Amino acid sequence: MTARPRSARSSSERPSAGRNSSASLRKALLLLSVVARHGVHGPWLTLGELSDQAGVNKSTVLRLVAPLIEENLLERDAETGRFRLGFGCLQLGQAYLREIDLRTVARPELRQLTRTTQFTCHLVVRSGTNVVYVDKVENESTVRMASRIGASVPAYCTAVGKALLAHSPEDVVAAVLAEPLTPVTPRTITDPDDLRRELRTIRRRGYSIDDRENEPEVRCVAAPIFGVDERVVGALSVSALASRMTPSKVREIGPLAVQAAQRVSGRMGSITGGQGSPEPNGPAR
CATH class of the missing domain: 1.10.10.10 (Winged helix-like DNA-binding domain superfamily/Winged helix DNA-binding domain)
Structure with a gap:
């Protein structure tokens, strides 16, 4: 054989x-x-x-x-x-x-969120009591937002800012409240107690809403992004004219923003994506 x-x-x-x-x-x-x-x-x-x-x-x-x-x-x-x-x-x-960068990690999610919603998406980080836009993906078929990369705006009157504040330590929130909450539009929250209540609502709901508080005709929905130490490192948002971002659209897009932010958080090293973490601002006031 x-x-x-x-x-x-x-x-x-x-x-x-x-x-x-x-x-x-x-x-x-x-x-x-x-x-x-x-x-x-x-x-x-x-x-x-x-x-x-x-x-x-x-x-x-x-x-x-x-x-x-x-x-x-x-x-x-x-x-x-x-x-x-x-x-x-x-x-x-x-x-x-050592190799990851928030803007690089978040960019694909911003693009996908823009394609899904047909609205403009932003990525921001906190700088003192303000937030700074570090990226923006715009839907070319809609009215363009006035925001620009590098611009700095108050945290208290923006969805991205409130998403960050809702998960920030008490000293960060106190610093914001120590400054005058100057009205930017008639709908801006200017009472510190009202803002604290809003932050608690954001933590329960998972996303924040800017209901024409920073620009008279713009609504915005935002969700926080967490890093490897489970601390908030940024926020992403979806913005549009209020006539297009209706209250029903807000309820639809809010969970989408949260899911996108959680995926970015996971790539940034977060295990929980902020879920199940103790309230960072201390006991309710």
Whole structure:
């Protein structure tokens, strides 16, 4: 009998080996994901808990975690045998975070939000008691907004500013309230207590609304963006003439803005996207 050539045998076996490797990699990544959900400061997982939550039998878990432990992506306590994330994950995260830029990360989401809503979208960051526009994606078929990149406007009378303030520390909010809340339009919120109530509403609802408070004929909806330390780092917004951004449109676009902001937050290193975080402004007043 003539032996089958080695090359033919290797070729026929290669797809199966590839599938097995791919399946093992997916399972290993799943194990990392399960442990990550509990956080570095959360409870260490037992072998049984990791097996149950990942849906992978214990012997397979032990086989797959070995290289993860070797690469410091997982850590196992020598006494209890429990698992948690290793410092290798931190090294990878830091390498990623060194390369990211809010404007670069947010740009695709602004473009998609503009295509979806047919309205103008902005990206802002806080600067003292003001906000600064750092990016803008405009829908060419509609009336252009007067905003421009680099412009600085008060935080208290804009949707983006209120989205930022709603999740900022008390000292930031206090600094804004310490200055006169000068009316920009007849609808600007100028009472500090009213503004605090508005910020609490924003935290509950998830998005903020500028109802002709900064420009007489413009409505705007905004959502906060969070970074790796779960602190607010910016906000994105959708703006249009009030005649087109009707109250029903606001209710429709608000959740879309929140979803876009959460995706940007995730790419900025946030795990929660601001959800479930304690109120940053202290107790209700």
